[in-house]
Amino acid sequence: MSNPPTKVPSHNPLPNKERVKLPRQRVPEQEPQVRAHNFQEVNLGFPEEQARQESLRCIECSKPGCIEKCPVSVDIRAVIDLILAGDYLGAASKVREDNALPAITGRVCPVDDQCESGCVLGKKGEPVGIAYLERFVADWERETGQFGSPVSAPATGKKVGLVGSGPASLACAGDLIQMGHQVHVFEALHELGGVLVYGIPEFRLPKEIVRHEIHVLQRRGVVFETNVVVGKTVTIDELMQDEGFDAMFIATGAGLPRFLKVPGEHFNGVYSANEFLTRVNLMRAYRFPEFDEPLYPCTDRDVIVVGGGNTAMDSVRSALRLGARSASIFYRRTLVEMPARKEEVHHAKDEGVHFEMLVNPVEFLGDEKGNLTAVKCIRQELGEPDDSGRRSPVPVNGSEFVTPCSVAIIAAGTSANPLIQSTTPGLATTKRGYISANEETLATSKPGVFAGGDIVTGGATVILAMGAGRKAAKSINAYLTGLVVVPN
Amino acid sequence: MFEIVEARTLARGIKLFVIEAPRIARKQKPGQFVILRLDDRGERIPLTIADADATAGTVTIVVQAIGKTTMLLSMLEAGDSILDMVGPLGKPSEIENFGTAVVVSGSVGTAMAYPTARELKRAGNKVISIVGARSKDLLVLEEEVRAVSDETYVVTDDGSYGDKGLVTDKLKELVAAGQVNYVLAVGPVPMMRAVANLTAPSKIKTMVSLNSIMVDGTGMCGGCRVLVNDSSQFACVDGPEFDATQVNFEVLMQRNNMYREQERASIERLQADPEAELKRIRDSVHSHECAAEAAAVSHE
Numbered sequence: 089m090s091n092p093p094t095k096v097p098s099h100n101p102l103p104n105k106e107r108v109k110l111p112r113q114r115v116p117e118q119e120p121q122v123r124a125h126n127f128q129e130v131n132l133g134f135p136e137e138q139a140r141q142e143s144l145r146c147i148e149c150s151k152p153g154c155i156e157k158c159p160v161s162v163d164i165r166a167v168i169d170l171i172l173a174g175d176y177l178g179a180a181s182k183v184r185e186d187n188a189l190p191a192i193t194g195r196v197c198p199v200d201d202q203c204e205s206g207c208v209l210g211k212k213g214e215p216v217g218i219a220y221l222e223r224f225v226a227d228w229e230r231e232t233g234q235f236g237s238p239v240s241a242p243a244t245g246k247k248v249g250l251v252g253s254g255p256a257s258l259a260c261a262g263d264l265i266q267m268g269h270q271v272h273v274f275e276a277l278h279e280l281g282g283v284l285v286y287g288i289p290e291f292r293l294p295k296e297i298v299r300h301e302i303h304v305l306q307r308r309g310v311v312f313e314t315n316v317v318v319g320k321t322v323t324i325d326e327l328m329q330d331e332g333f334d335a336m337f338i339a340t341g342a343g344l345p346r347f348l349k350v351p352g353e354h355f356n357g358v359y360s361a362n363e364f365l366t367r368v369n370l371m372r373a374y375r376f377p378e379f380d381e382p383l384y385p386c387t388d389r390d391v392i393v394v395g396g397g398n399t400a401m402d403s404v405r406s407a408l409r410l411g412a413r414s415a416s417i418f419y420r421r422t423l424v425e426m427p428a429r430k431e432e433v434h435h436a437k438d439e440g441v442h443f444e445m446l447v448n449p450v451e452f453l454g455d456e457k458g459n460l461t462a463v464k465c466i467r468q469e470l471g472e473p474d475d476s477g478r479r480s481p482v483p484v485n486g487s488e489f490v491t492p493c494s495v496a497i498i499a500a501g502t503s504a505n506p507l508i509q510s511t512t513p514g515l516a517t518t519k520r521g522y523i524s525a526n527e528e529t530l531a532t533s534k535p536g537v538f539a540g541g542d543i544v545t546g547g548a549t550v551i552l553a554m555g556a557g558r559k560a561a562k563s564i565n566a567y568l569t570g571l572v573v574v575p576n
Numbered sequence: 577m578f579e580i581v582e583a584r585t586l587a588r589g590i591k592l593f594v595i596e597a598p599r600i601a602r603k604q605k606p607g608q609f610v611i612l613r614l615d616d617r618g619e620r621i622p623l624t625i626a627d628a629d630a631t632a633g634t635v636t637i638v639v640q641a642i643g644k645t646t647m648l649l650s651m652l653e654a655g656d657s658i659l660d661m662v663g664p665l666g667k668p669s670e671i672e673n674f675g676t677a678v679v680v681s682g683s684v685g686t687a688m689a690y691p692t693a694r695e696l697k698r699a700g701n702k703v704i705s706i707v708g709a710r711s712k713d714l715l716v717l718e719e720e721v722r723a724v725s726d727e728t729y730v731v732t733d734d735g736s737y738g739d740k741g742l743v744t745d746k747l748k749e750l751v752a753a754g755q756v757n758y759v760l761a762v763g764p765v766p767m768m769r770a771v772a773n774l775t776a777p778s779k780i781k782t783m784v785s786l787n788s789i790m791v792d793g794t795g796m797c798g799g800c801r802v803l804v805n806d807s808s809q810f811a812c813v814d815g816p817e818f819d820a821t822q823v824n825f826e827v828l829m830q831r832n833n834m835y836r837e838q839e840r841a842s843i844e845r846l847q848a849d850p851e852a853e854l855k856r857i858r859d860s861v862h863s864h865e866c867a868a869e870a871a872a873v874s875h876e
C-alpha cells in the first residue's frame with residue numbers, strides 16, 4: 089500500500105531557513121459563541137491562499153517523518169508540492185492513491201498522534217497543518233466537480249458482498265470495483281456511511297461530504313442495499329451459497345454501547361452516547377419538530393457526559409448546541425490521558441464545555457417518575473500505569489459527591505456486535521468477541537470471508553478502518569484470481 | 577422501497593397491511609418484528625410480523641393508530657410504499673410442546689400473538705386463547721385465532737361481546753383448574769404485569785412480549801433496555817419476549833413515558849394538517865424511487 093516517497097522537483101521558491109520562520113496558518117472557524125448554538129461545521133477550511141501559505145512551510149524532508157506516522161503512508165511531501173505547483177486536482181489524486189476518503193480524514197484524523205506528530209517542524213514549533221491541506225485539496229476536487237472516475241479493469245464476473253457501509257467498506261468497495269469485480273454493499277440502517285453518519289456530528293463532518301463519496305461509488309457501479317441486517321435478514325452462508333457471492337468482507341464496526349453497570353442507569357435521561365448521537369445525527373432529532381425523532385430535552389438543563397474520547401466530545405458539544413444550561417465532561421483520568429483529538433478538546437473548551445477530571449459515577453439518582461435528577465460520583469487519583477500504559481485511576485475513599493443533572497450520556501466505549509459471529513458457522517472470534525483475521529491478509533478462518541475495521545480491531549480510527557478496507561480488497565482480488573490467501 | 581399490496585381496516589383504529597418484503601418473508605419466525613420508517617423525516621418504529629408468505633414474498637403487520645407515526649401509517653393504502661423496513665428482528669418465540677399453552681392477548685396484541693399461537697398448536701400443544709379488548713369494535717383476528725386454538729375465550733371490558741371482565745379473570749380460572757403448563761401474554765403493560773402476578777405463585781412458565789422504545793433494533797443504541805432480573809437487557813436483541821417473573825414493569829412503563837411531551841406535540845402537528853403530512857411521505861418515497869432509478873441508469 090505504502091508507496092516510497094517520490095522525488096519531485098520542488099515548487100517552493102523559499103530557502104529552508106525562510107520556510108521555518110513562517111507561522112502556522114490559523115484555519116478560519118465559526119466564532120465559539122455562534123457555533124455553540126448551531127450544527128453547522130465549526131472548521132471552515134483553508135481558502136486557497138492560506139493553503140498555499142501553509143504549504144510553503146514544508147521543508148521537504150528527505151526522510152519525511154509525517155509519512156512514517158500516517159497509517160496509510162500518504163505521500164504528503166508530494167501532495168504539498170503539487171499544491172505549490174497549483175495542481176490541486178493532481179494533489180487530490182496523489183492523496184487518493186493511498187487514502188480513499190480524503191475529505192473525511194482531512195476532518196477527523198487524529199493528527200496529533202499521526203502525520204502531524206511526525207512532522208519535523210513540530211520539534212521546535214508547530215507542525216505543518218497536513219490534515220487541513222488534505223481537506224483543502226479534497227474539497228477543491230468535490231466543489232469544482234472535476235472528479236474523474238478512474239477507469240475500471242475489465243469485468244471479472246466475480247461478485248463480492250460487503251457488510252456494513254462504514255469507512256472500511258467504502259474504501260474496499262472503491263478498490264474492488266476498480267479491479268473489475270461486482271460489488272454489493274449491505275447496510276443494516278436506512279442511511280449509508282456507518283459512524284460517519286450516525287456517530288460523528290454534522291458540525292465536525294457534514295453529511296453531504298459522506299453522501300458525495302457514496303454517490304461517486306454508486307456512479308462507478310457499486311450497488312448499495314440498505315435495511316439488511318446480515319445475520320438476521322440473510323446470513324453469510326446464504327449470501328455465498330444461494331446468492332452467488334464469491335467472497336465476503338465483513339466490516340460491521342464496534343457497534344455495542346458499554347454501560348457503566350452502576351445503579352440507576354435505567355432512569356429517563358440516561359443515554360448511551362450511541363443512542364444520543366444516533367438520535368441527533370442519523371435521525372436529526374436536533375431539528376425536532378421538523379423531523380419526528382424526539383430527544384429527551386436538554387434545553388436549559390444540566391447535561392453531563394461520562395468519558396474522554398471523541399464520542400464524549402461529540403456528545404457534549406451536541407448537548408451544548410441543543411441548548412443545555414451546562415454541559416460537562418466527567419472523566420476518570422486527566423486531560424493528559426484523554427484520547428479525544430486535541431482540536432476537539434480545544435473547541436469544546438472554547439465553546440464553554442466544563443471539564444471535571446478524576447471523577448467516576450457510582451450511581452444515578454432519579455425521582456418517582458423515573459426521571460434522572462443527579463449523579464453520584466467518587467473522586468479518583470492516578471495510580472500505577474495499566475496495560476495501556478496510562479496511569480489507572482483509583483477511587484479515593486470517602487470522596488463521594490452528588491451533582492444535579494437532567495441528562496447523562498455514557499461514552500464509555502463499545503464492544504463487538506455478535507450478530508454475524510453467532511450466525512456464521514466456522515467464523516473464529518477473539519476472546520472479546522471480535523472477528524479473528526490474519527493481520528496481513530485480513531482473511532478469517534472461513535474460506536472466502538474477510539473482515540476488517542473496528543469489528544477486528546475494536547474501536548479505532550477512520551483511517552485505520554479505511555486502510556483495512558484497502559488491504560482486504562487486495563487479498564480478495566488475489567483470492568478471486570485463484571491465488572492462495574493465508575487464512576487465519 | 578416496500579410496496580403495500582393490501583390494506584384493510586380490521587377494527588376501529590386498527591389496520592392490517594400486507595407488504596412486499598421478500599427477504600424478510602423468507603426468514604421471519606413467530607415473535608419477530610420489523611422496524612419501519614415512512615419518510616425522510618420519520619422515526620423508526622417496531623411492529624410485529626403478524627403473518628408472512630414466503631412464496632409471495634410478503635409480510636403482514638397489524639397496526640394500532642396511537643401516535644403520529646402509526647396514525648400516518650394508517651392513512652396509507654394499497655399501492656403506497658414504505659420507505660424503509662428492516663427485519664426480521666428480535667429472537668423468535670420459544671416453540672416446544674409444553675402441554676397446555678395459554679395465549680393471552682389484548683387488542684392489537686392479538687395480532688402479535690397470533691403467529692406464535694399457531695406455531696404452538698403445530699408443535700402439539702393444546703392451545704387456549706384468551707382474547708381481550710376494551711369493547712367489541714376493538715377486537716381483531718378473532719376467527720384466525722379460533723382456527724388455531726383448541727379453546728378460545730373472548731372478554732371485553734364493557735361486556736359488548738364475549739364475557740364481561742378482564743383476560744386475567746379467565747386465566748385465573750384456568751390456572752386454578754391446574755391444567756396450564758405455559759402462558760404467553762402480549763398486550764398493554766398493565767395487562768402483562770397482571771398476568772405475571774397471577775401465574776407467579778403457581779410457577780407456570782410465563783413469557784411476556786415487551787414493547788419498549790426502539791431506534792435501530794440491532795443492539796447498537798441501548799435505548800430499548802429493560803430491567804430484567806435487575807440487569808439491563810436490550811429488548812430488540814435479547815427479547816422481545818422475557819420471563820414474566822423477572823421483568824421490572826414499573827421501569828418499562830416509566831421509560832415508555834420518556835417522550836410523552838414530544839409525542840403529544842407531534843400528534844397535534846399531524847392533526848393540524850393530515851393531508852400535508854401524507855403528501856410529504858408520498859413525495860419522499862417518490863423522490864427516493866427516482867434517485868434509485870437515476871443511480872441505476874447512470875451506471876449503464
Ligand SMILES: Cc1cc2nc3c(=O)[nH]c(=O)nc-3n(C[C@H](O)[C@H](O)[C@H](O)COP(=O)(O)OP(=O)(O)OC[C@H]3O[C@@H](n4cnc5c(N)ncnc54)[C@H](O)[C@@H]3O)c2cc1C
Nearest residue numbers: 252254255256276282283318341398541542548549550553
Ligand atoms: C462518535 C464517534 C466519533 C468518532 N470520531 C472519530 C474521529 O474524529 N476520528 C477518527 O479517526 N475516528 C473517529 N471515530 C472512530 C471511527 O469512526 C471508527 O473507527 C470507524 O468508523 C470504523 O469504521 P468501520 O468501517 O469499521 O465501521 P463503522 O463505521 O462502525 O460502520 C459499520 C457499519 O456496519 C453496519 N452494520 C453493523 N452490523 C451490521 C449487520 N449485521 N449487517 C449489515 N450492516 C451492519 C452499521 O450499521 C454501520 O453502518 C469515532 C467514533 C465514534 C462512535
Ligand SMILES: Cc1cc2nc3c(=O)[nH]c(=O)nc-3n(C[C@H](O)[C@H](O)[C@H](O)COP(=O)(O)OP(=O)(O)OC[C@H]3O[C@@H](n4cnc5c(N)ncnc54)[C@H](O)[C@@H]3O)c2cc1C
Nearest residue numbers: 621622623624639640643644645646787788789790832839
Ligand atoms: C417489539 C415491538 C413490537 C410491536 N408490535 C406492534 C404491533 O404489531 N402493532 C402495533 O400497533 N404496535 C406495536 N408495537 C408498538 C409500536 O411500536 C408503537 O405503538 C409505535 O412505535 C408508536 O409510535 P407513534 O409515533 O405512532 O406513537 P408515539 O406517539 O410516538 O408513541 C405512543 C406510544 O408508543 C411508544 N413508542 C413510541 N415510539 C416508539 C418506538 N420507536 N418504539 C417502540 N415504542 C414506541 C411509546 O411508549 C408511547 O407511549 C410494538 C412495539 C415493540 C417494541
Ligand code: SF4
Nearest residue numbers: 158162193197202203
Ligand atoms: S490520512 Fe490522516 S494521518 Fe494520513 S496524512 Fe491524511 S490526515 Fe494525516
Ligand code: SF4
Nearest residue numbers: 146147149154207208
Ligand atoms: S515532516 Fe513536515 S516538513 Fe517534513 S515533509 Fe513532512 S510535512 Fe514537510
Ligand code: FES
Nearest residue numbers: 793795797798812
Ligand atoms: S433498539 Fe437500539 S439497542 Fe435495541
